[in-house]
Amino acid sequence: MSGDSKIGPVGGIIRTAPVRKIGGGADADGAARTAASTTVPGAKLIRLAADLAAQAPPVDSARVAxxxxAIAEGTYSADAKNIALAMLRYAQGRSE
Incomplete structure (x- = not known):
């Protein structure tokens, strides 16, 4: 083990549980397994996150137009007080 005297020793990790393989390998009876046959919640979440990231964000095209x-015609006006209040609510984690 080595380490910096300010932070203490580095290393010496002790594994309390056996390493679990995801995909491949064989069952206790010697039957081969595949990654698809093993249910892993983390893998499902990663796949879901990738699917969501690949989708375009929802946009109200009529509202944007x-x-x-209104901006091009100069008729758009923003209510500074409502915008400021919405920003404060967002910063405080509220969605009211």
Missing amino acids: SLRT
Whole structure:
């Protein structure tokens, strides 16, 4: 073991449980396993996250078009007080 005197020794990790293999390998009776036959919640979450990341974000095209038109015509006005309050609620973690 080696380490920095300020943080103490580094290393010496003790494994309390056996390493679990995901996919491949063989069962106790010697039958081969595949990654698809093993249920792993973490793998499902990763797949779900990747699927969601690949999707385009939801956009209200009609609302975007109306806002662009209002801005171009100079008729769009923003309510600074409501925007500031919404920003404060967001920063505080509230969604009211």
